[in-house]
Amino acid sequence: MLKSRVAASVLLAVATVFWDAADAAEFIARTTTVTEMKAVFGQVASRNVVPSRARIGGTVREIRVSEGSEVKEGDVIAVIVDDKIALELQAADSKINALKSQLENARTELERAQQLLARGVTAQSRLDVAKMALDVVLNQVAAAEAEKAVIKQRAREGDTLAPATGRVLTVPVTPGSVILPGEEVARIATGHYYLRLSLPERHAAEIVEGGTVVVGTRGLAQPPMESRSEPKAAAREGHIAKVYPEISNGRVIADVEVAEIGDYFVNERTLVSIPVGKRSVLAVPPEAVKTLHGVDYVRVATSDGEMDVAVILGGQFEDKGERRIEILTGLRDGDRIILP
Known part of the structure; x- marks a missing residue:
């Protein structure tokens, strides 16, 4: 019984060696140039990176973004309020109302001068003076309304807008702080990274x-x-x-x-x-390397037969689409490597 078991083991070993040899392939180790x-x-x-700056001076009433917020061009970042603007609007409204009263009076004077001139009881010069007075008041009303529009625009500029689409990096102001025109309210990173x-x-x-x-x-x-x-x-x-x-x-x-x-x-x-840079390396396919007890080996075909050679490995890289492992020591250019 013991002899039969030994014979079976020997036959199995011989069959395994024969199978490995039949399936084995050779790889010629060649020096190749790789990129360092x-x-x-x-x-x-x-x-x-563009700053979003305050267009008017005043008190920061509200901040609508924080660090990391995504903003689009034209979004309101912060609201700045100047209390004097409301008083200036009231003064502009009062001035316009006064000028409108003068305008009504000038129109009345012009109509009266036209009636008197039609009756022949007044001179042409009085009618000319009334027309000129009406034109002056009309121009004053237009100027006052333009001044009011400027004040309204300044009030709208209290909304600090995002100058471009991007991500907010920093917001150096806080609600309640007082800033001057041109001060930075936020920094926005725009464009791709x-x-x-x-x-x-x-x-x-x-x-x-x-x-x-x-x-x-x-x-x-x-x-x-x-x-x-x-x-x-x-x-x-x-x-x-x-x-x-x-x-x-x-x-x-x-x-x-x-x-x-x-x-x-x-x-x-x-x-x-x-x-x-570039350097010359000697490399083999990854499947050519086997590790035994922490030591890497490569099987080499020589004139005396096959033998396992201990090697020191480097890094991996690709050569013409094939994965390779660099061999630092143990092989020479032209060695025949046995692949499983």
Whole structure:
């Protein structure tokens, strides 16, 4: 019985080796050129930040937005009241009423002069004087009504409007505070958001407009370009839209366009991997690597047969649509790799 069991085990082992050899494929390890990526901080910025300013001076009666509010162009942000405007309106109404009384009197004088001239008991000069007096009063009424319209417009300008559509960043005033004309009531970030990068001067030659960058997940998470456990789908791609020609304090400034970052905070930082050069690497498919007791091995076909070679791995990348793992040590260019 024992001999039969040993024989069965040997046959199973031989069958397993035969199956693995039949299904195995070879991969020739070749040196390839990959783009060297560097992780830097990118800061979310708005294309434009415009202030909403008070058009009149007075007391802040009401604030209708807060930090983070979404506003549209023309929305009322705050209401500013100047108590003197109500008194000026009353004075303008009184002045208009007085001028209207003078206007009625001037019309009466003109009609009387016309009747007397028709009877031949007065001179033409009196009629001319009455016409001129009526014209003067009419012009005074028009001027007073225009002054009242100006006062009403100033009262309407107490409504502080949003100058553009966007998100409110700061509201530096509070209800009850007194402000002067032109003071800032709110700051609004308008336009789409982008990432601003500040890179060391040594990378100035490698950074070009149109280059592709990889943006990590929201926050300060490392972009998973060289991670063996995270999928590449966790990262998002962006494109370098502009490289500024001036180097300031040893730093190069570049702007990156990324889709769907409108819900980020302005000045929020996130990690971005940018291309800073190229290097030659030796890489194999991920399935060629097997790990045993914490050591990574690759099976290599030699003239003496197959053997497992211990290797040290680098990061993962894509080469012509195929996933590859960089081999730092253990293999040479041209080695025949046995794939399962």
